[in-house]
Amino acid sequence: MISQYEVLETNHMVEEENLDVRTITIGISLLDCIDSDLDSVNEKIYTKLTSVARDLVKVGSQIEREYGIPIVNKRVSVTPIALVGAAACKRPEDFVTIAHTLDKAAHQLGINFIGGYSALVSKGMTAAEENLIRSIPQALAETELVCASVNLASTRTGINMDAVRLMGEIVHETAVYTKEEDSLGCAKLVVFCNAPDDNPFMAGAFHGVTEADAIINVGVSGPGVVKTALESVRGESFEILCETIKKTAFKITRVGQLVAKEASKRLNIPFGIIDLSLAPTPAIGDSVADILELIGLERVGAPGTTAALALLNDQVKKGGIMASSYVGGLSGAFIPVSEDQGMIDAVQANALTLEKLEAMTCVCSVGLDMIAIPGASSADTISGIIADEMAIGMINQKTTAVRLIPVIGKDVGDSVELGGLLGTAPVQPVSAFGCSDFVNRGGRIPAPIHSFKN
Template sequence: MINRLEVNETNKMIEQEMLDVRTITMGISLLDCCDSDLDTLNRNIYNKITSAAKDLVSTGRDIELEYGIPIVNKRISVTPVALVGGRACKSPEDFVTIAKTLDKAAKDMGVNFLGGYSALVSKGMTPVDENLIRSIPQALSSTERVCSSVNIGSTKTGINMDAVKLMGEIVKETAEATKDDSSLGCAKLVVFCNAPDDNPFMAGAFHGVTEGDVVINVGVSGPGVVKRALEKVRGENFEVLCETIKKTAFKVTRAGQLVAQEASGRLGVPFGIVDLSLAPTPSVGDSVAEILEEMGLESVGAPGTTAALALLNDQVKKGGVMASSFVGGLSGAFIPVSEDQGMIDAVNRGALTLEKLEAMTCVCSVGLDMIAIPGNTPASTISGIIADEAAIGMINQKTTAVRLIPVIGKDVGDTVEFGGLLGHAPVQPVNRFSCTEFINRGGRIPAPIHSFKN
């Protein structure tokens, strides 16, 4: 049981150490909305979302006021739209009408993002999948709150290299379509390997087909809490370091569990999972990079960074699992460059490169996240980076993702302002050597030998 004493214990973390519930995300199945008529389909989608989520935002605000726990975002995720629109959508333009319907529903419900404009193509693409993927640039440039993701690989199926090639092109097209807004559309587009069905964090959230009709998932974050705890054990050995992180993660997760249970009960919607992910913000004191530096690194990117991140990620998961029987989603430490002031500083001082970030993704929660690159980067290079990241996920049986932003008109040394929680980012160099012939081979990279566990 969770009681008010535990809530009171979090007051200091909330007031002084920037603990927050980053998001309450309502997952909504749209499978019962399917129809062969496009207008009927859009009407069904709008009605289902607005009916299920009508009290989401007000309930979140009530919980904030009652318990004093900040709930930064209220969000919605839906069934991957490629699975919903197949009967009615015969072209990319048809899918864009669904994106606009989702955007209107999100605005009317008062949520800041809606995820699930997605396709699952880890082994192959249907014509429907391809139509949705090709619609992404137009969909993201004509909406404000819709987020998109594409799963192009998994440990069980291998990597769909045709989809990898296409996604490199789509990222570039999305950058061009939103170039007047610092290519911000790419910040709402994630390319996954091993995408989870229950991730509450944007931009990669979608409501998996294994989920129920409606569910509440909560994402909780507190990098500042962990950093403050580590300041008290400065110079202690690794056993003390690990125990401190684990115990702190336990307390943070309990706060998320409370919010999840309260939201579930008040909305009459089943509780899904708590995702404890140390998701940083541009605010001072809310940085994963600063946690790693508190462990003893002069700067993130220094030798030892990957080991420190591995330790952090593992202990966060262990603490979360002790606190809740339903820890899921991604859970661990995020390393989005533009959203973490410590990461930005490390890039600016030359300590952190794209290659080092790739090495860190082997042990972090997700992957290459919110990284600005030159706008003239070839689509094939972006595809190569996606393939590398997918290979890490496939071989290591973990979720990996890429959210690159090729900012049109910007080059290495420039800085891009995204605003809000998305922060700002220095434009980082990418390897100038070509992988075009490799990407153009087409077909599929097969699943690794250790995937056969039946």
Template sequence: MTMINIFEVNETNKMIDQENLDVRTITMGISLMDCMDSDLTEVNRKVYEKITKKARHLVATGEEIETEYGIPIVNKRISVTPIALVGSAACKTSEDYVTLARTLDRAAKEVGVNFIGGYSALVSKGMTPAEELLIRSIPQALACTERVCSSVNVGSTKTGINMDAVKLMGEMILETAKATKEKDSLGCAKLVVFCNAPDDNPFMAGAFHGVTEADTIINVGVSGPGVVKTALEKVRGADFETLCETIKKTAFKVTRVGQLVAQEASKRLEVPFGIIDLSLAPTPAIGDSVADILREIGVEYAGAPGTTAALALLNDQVKKGGVMASSAVGGLSGAFIPVSEDQGMIDSVNAGALTLEKLEAMTCVCSVGLDMIAIPGDTPASTISGIIADEAAIGMVNQKTTAVRVIPVIGKDVGEIVEFGGLLGYAPIMPVNRFSCENFVNRGGRIPAPIHSFKN
């Protein structure tokens, strides 16, 4: 990377001090393929030893870079090979898989990371018995661990949507909510269902280390909604060309910070650099909101007419600006629109401007999907499956990543508030369409891939 000049340094310092610029995460991806064994005790031993050996300096290195460059690095995390694969030879029951979840949690605590992702299964076309065992173990695994994150990929543009897996995931989300009801169903905040899941995503809860990746890599996720909003305040009322140029230039600057951190972390840890994920990821902090950017673009609240167009513009310009600032952009990259983690989104829900249906429309043009949305605890599993199927269809047809992370909060209903704390924030319980899709979900089988998937 070319040397950053003093003007850029001063500008970056201002973005950090006043506009909530941060590197959201350094995520070390670790392959556990060489930990496979027919003996469960051996698998657990190998998994623990490899993670603690490879990631032992991850947190300290992140803190060193923070101190030397003055760049906040909020999270240090680990992603691993989907555990459904790692445990496939040794795990004969769901409880066997839960032992691996406990091992991941223990390893994460030992090295000091806040989350470890990869308690995952990739079942977009079908499920092996081992993958089904892992999926059925998710409620118990998330109830007995603190730092483990789980994800399941149920569809892709190339394969279609595995509706058997979609049905099962609706049930498992509800079971996870019940298993963690004493914590306001917090387990569901660490569980995401994907279509077209990327192999190199550094963000939780969906991160896993894809089998196409190197043995160990460093992926970095940058974030600066506050920086973009501040930049747009200076061009208030200007035309769309000016607006787009401003977002693009700002995304370039934000991504340069991530590239610097990624290169430093890679060099110091002697681990190859993977990708920069340049997603605008909000936090509950005031001034760190994607919804506030949309308001600055010109809609009264996120959810008002024009919101989807504004989000499409924002997402595209972030990618155009960021891709020039890094040698490798990947992961999800764009703009996250979680409800609980974004004060502006919460305000929009409370104002009556934002519904689940409008959020679904917005996911057609943003990075991920329905993210961190609290729904009534009595929502049927089939309805949750229907929501997953709708979101997966958007991803499948549009050749993009979509996801669902909904939290049916047991014992709470529309209008009540649920507090998750920390980075996960708080959320109003949103209403869900009460008409049934049970007959649709119960058909079983697979929705075929769309015609444009055939590109061989």
């Protein structure tokens, strides 16, 4: 039970410190929608989605009103569509019809996004998976709410460099397809190493094949709450700093646990996991970068940044895991440039570079996230950046991801307005030196030796 004191404390965090539940995401299995007839597949998908998730928005709004806790997004994730459509889809255009069906269902449900236009190709690609990947630029250009993801690598299997090379081309092609919207399609496309099956956050959410028929996963937020707590311990020891972060993460997670349990009961769908990630927004005071600077950095990107982020990430997990028995997803601290005003300011002050961000991804939850780069960047350069991030995840046995936005027509010094929670992205420079011979070798980078644990 949550005490009256906790209720009052939660209300203060909501009103003064930007606390929110970032998302309630229903994961829905579409394995029973598989059919060799494409029209039947689309009909089954639409029927199941609009049936299982029909009350998501209504229930989310009820919980918001009754508990006074903002729930920013209501979302759905589905079984990777490369699996669902494999029997019926013989060419990329066939998969695009499923993207339209997902988008139509999402609009009917009134949700914010639907994820799972995905393929899992860390070791190899089937013909269906390649067709889905090649359909992504068109699918994202012709839909509004569909998000796509591709898992390219894992600690167990290594890095599929053929898929990495292809995804460099696909990211660039998606940018061109959506150039009239400042290449917005790339903000809905992410590539992974070690992608989790139960991630509630977009653009990477999909419903893993090991999951139940339907499940509720909740993502909490709260950088503003952590920032406020740390203001009271300026200059204190690391011990006090760590204890403060843990206690605050516990409180934030308790809010998410409450919302998850209520949503599960009212929707009659089992509760899956709480994702503990600190997810920033463009709002002033709701920034992971601000937390790192309160820890003692003059500006994010300064020496000590990676250590400070490692500390923050670990203490958030330690505090949150005491508040819920079912923690999963990504869990930690996001560092998306465009969605975090402190990160934007650091980039514009030349304190934070792409290379430093890559170093920070060794210890944070995700990876190179929401980073705008020059539209003239080559597909091979994009593939090289992806390969570097996949290697970090593979070697460190953690999830890493890349969400790059090559903004067609823009260069270093420009910025791009992506709107809403996606924020504003300053265009960052990439290396002027090429890696074509490397990414075009073909084949797979083998798994590291510690993958063979069985």
